[in-house]
Amino acid sequence: xxxxxxxxxxxxxxxxxQQGLLRQRRxxxxxxxxxxxxxxxxxxxxxxxxANALYEGALRYGVGSxxxxxxxxxxxxxxxxxxxxxxxxxxxxxxxxxSGFSANSALMSALFNQDDVVIADKYVHASIITGVQSxxxxxARFIHNDLVSAQALIARYPHSAIVTESIFSMDGDIAPIDAxxxxxxAQGSLLVVDDAHGFxxxxxxxxxxxxxxxxxxxxxxALGCQGAAILASKTVIDFLVANSRHYxxxxxxxxxxxxxALNAVNLCQQADxxxxxxxxxxxxxxxAKAQDINLSEMAGSEAAESGMNSPEPVNRxxxxNSPEPVNSLEPDVINSPIQPIIIGDNERTMAIAxxxxxxxxxxxxxxxxxxxxxxxxxxxxxxxxxxxxxxISLVNALKRALEDTP
Ligand SMILES: *Cc1c(COP(=O)(O)O)cnc(C)c1O
Numbered sequence: 001x002x003x004x005x006x007x008x009x010x011x012x013x014x015x016x017x018q019q020g021l022l023r024q025r026r027x028x029x030x031x032x033x034x035x036x037x038x039x040x041x042x043x044x045x046x047x048x049x050x051a052n053a054l055y056e057g058a059l060r061y062g063v064g065s066x067x068x069x070x071x072x073x074x075x076x077x078x079x080x081x082x083x084x085x086x087x088x089x090x091x092x093x094x095x096x097x098x099s100g101f102s103a104n105s106a107l108m109s110a111l112f113n114q115d116d117v118v119i120a121d122k123y124v125h126a127s128i129i130t131g132v133q134s135x136x137x138x139x140a141r142f143i144h145n146d147l148v149s150a151q152a153l154i155a156r157y158p159h160s161a162i163v164t165e166s167i168f169s170m171d172g173d174i175a176p177i178d179a180x181x182x183x184x185x186a187q188g189s190l191l192v193v194d195d196a197h198g199f200x201x202x203x204x205x206x207x208x209x210x211x212x213x214x215x216x217x218x219x220x221x222a223l224g225c226q227g228a229a230i231l232a233s234k235t236v237i238d239f240l241v242a243n244s245r246h247y248x249x250x251x252x253x254x255x256x257x258x259x260x261a262l263n264a265v266n267l268c269q270q271a272d273x274x275x276x277x278x279x280x281x282x283x284x285x286x287x288a289k290a291q292d293i294n295l296s297e298m299a300g301s302e303a304a305e306s307g308m309n310s311p312e313p314v315n316r317x318x319x320x321n322s323p324e325p326v327n328s329l330e331p332d333v334i335n336s337p338i339q340p341i342i343i344g345d346n347e348r349t350m351a352i353a354x355x356x357x358x359x360x361x362x363x364x365x366x367x368x369x370x371x372x373x374x375x376x377x378x379x380x381x382x383x384x385x386x387x388x389x390x391x392i393s394l395v396n397a398l399k400r401a402l403e404d405t406p
Contacts, residue, residue, distance in 0.1 A: 020346050021367060033357070034390050036380045037364040041201055041337040042273050043385035044224030044264050054225075057259025065252035069095075070241070073252030081262040085217065085229050088265060090209035093237035094229045096253045097246065100196050100218030103228040105131035106246030107192070107216065110239070112137035112161070119153045120163040121145065123171065125194055128163055144171070147179050154187045161190040166198030166207050170371050170379065171296065172338030174198070181211035190214065196228075197221050200268035201277070201337060219257075223264035227253045276384040280391060281337060284382055287395040288339075293402065296340050340366075341378040341398070348405060349376040355401040361394050 016022040044050050057077060065073035082094035097103040108131025112118055116137040120128060122144045132139045140157060143149035145168075154162060162184050164175045177193065184191040192214040195207045200222030207215055214236060218228040230240065241247060267273070288295050343349040346367040353365035356378075364379030371377060378398075382391070 020350070021369075033360055033362045034386075034394065035362045036382070036386070036394055037362045038383070039197065039221040039381060040224045040385075041222045041277055041381065041383050042224065042268055043383050044222070044267055046385075047224070047267070049267065050224065050260060050263060053263035054256055054260045057256035061255035061259060063254060063256050065255055067252065068248060068250055069252040070248055075252075075255045075258075077255035077258040077262075078252065081258045081265070082229065084262055084265050085231055088204060088269075089207070089215055089217075089231050091215060091231035091233070092209070093234040094231045095237050095241055095247065096258060097228045097230070098226070098250065098253050100125075100194075100216065100220065100228040101127040101130075102246050102250070103216050103218070103230050104128045104194060105134070106244040107214065107230055107240065108132045108137075108163075109134040109246070110244040111135070111236075114138075117157040117160040118163060119150070119157060119160055119189070121150075121165065121168075121175065123168055124163055124165060125169060125196070128194060132163075144168075145173060145175055147176055147183070150180060151183055154183050154189055158187045159189060161192055163192045163194070166193055166195040166202060167336050167338060169197055169338065170340065170366055170377070172336040172340055172379075173296070174202075174336060177207060177211055184213075192216075197336075197338065199223070200264070201274075202335075204269070219261040219264065222268055223261055225257060225260045225264055227257055227261055273384050277337060277382065278335065280382045280384065280386050280388075281335065281339070283388060284339060284380070284391050284395065287392055288398075291395055291399045293341065293395065293399060296342060337382045339380045339382065341380065343376055343378060344374055346376045349378060352398075352401045352405045353378060355405055356394075356397055359397045359401070361397055363394075363398075 013022065040046070061075055061077040065075065067073035069078070078096055081096065085094050086092065097106060104125060104127035108118070108128055112132065112135035114136040116135070117140055118132050118137045119140050119142065120132070122141045129139070140153050142153050150162070154160070162180060164180060166177065167174050175193070181191055190213040191211070193207055193212045194216045196216065196218040198207055199217040209215075209231075214230065214232040216228060216230055219225045220227070230237065285295060343352060349365050349367060353363055356363055364381070365376075366379050367376045368374070380394070
């Protein structure tokens with residue numbers, strides 16, 4: 001078929017392919033492969049208890065919400081999940097979405113307009129950028145996790161909103177939340193934190209209403225299911241309910257999924273699961289160090305190059321209470337299940353990932369433009385379900401793959 005749009009698509013696809021940047025779906029593995037690429041950090045996505053919770057939720061509330069929240073799709077299942085999230089984080093009110101992408105876009109596009117300035121970390125998620133762009137607000141970005149750079153923008157635009165993540169999705173490092181919170185309060189700014197990768201992994205209270213004005217949590221990462229919530233004051237949530245097009249014109253989250261997420265909020269507070277995840281992260285890092293594999297301490301090399309890093313250490317979460325001092329190997333390391341190995345070149349990154357796949361290990365291969373050009377990387381994620389043997393054999397295979405791939 002010849003049509004200007006079709007021609008444009010073909011041309012763009014050819015260009016992407018030539019640059020080695022063509023994105024395609026691949027069928028998720030079901031057997032044989034050991035998966036270090038997903039975000040199911042606590043292993044809840046495949047848990048029997050969660051399968052039962054989904055069934056129970058479906059029987060009690062139905063599988064579908066049948067309508068948007070303002071019509072008749074808002075049920076007791078949603079209220080109970082919202083209350084549980086508020087109790088856990090200390091926020092006054094909550095509202096639920098079917099995905100984190102939708103929650104972030106909804107928040108940004110409803111909250112801001114062309115008169116506002118949004119100050120954001122350089123590495124915030126695409127859904128935040130999309131939302132800010134559609135709001136027409138001015139977007140000012142600071143160097144990743146760099147307090148000096150953030151402070152300069154906050155001083156320049158007082159009474160604005162500051163947006164960051166908790167654990168960054170591609171770098172696995174953690175934002176200096178306490179310091180940003182202090183800065184925000186001093187300048188009368190709002191602090192908004194996308195806690196997609198932190199919620200369920202970071203200790204309770206690390207991100208909470210005491211420090212953060214608006215918190216976005218998602219259920220597709222550590223909670224192992226689907227959906228998201230915005231948590232904030234009643235004023236903010238009431239405003240969003242009344243004004244967010246994403247919320248008003250979309251079918252409410254399935255009540256069975258809300259019930260499932262509620263159960264996940266309870267399960268993620270179990271200390272033994274968290275302790276196992278933390279032990280696995282420590283084991284991975286210790287093994288990689290022993291093999292001289294370059295781990296990122298602070299993957300935002302842009303900040304490092306600029307020389308603008310704050311002399312103050314970035315805040316790290318306190319250790320999760322557990323029967324054993326699981327993280328005693330390396331007290332200062334990032335306590336994050338996301339462990340990037342920066343390779344640099346797109347094609348070499350793909351080649352190493354494919355070498356690992358041949359050896360039976362699935363890892364994420366992240367290229368630009370998802371990450372800055374020249375910072376393509378393997379994104380290795382740890383889960384509480386990985387065994388020590390699996391982690392040790394991954395690191396051995398990784399060592400060989402790095403050596404064998406020029
Ligand atoms: C995954 C992710 C989202 C989107 O959440 P979904 O529920 O997968 O749509 C938003 N922000 C960050 C930082 C994420 O990693």
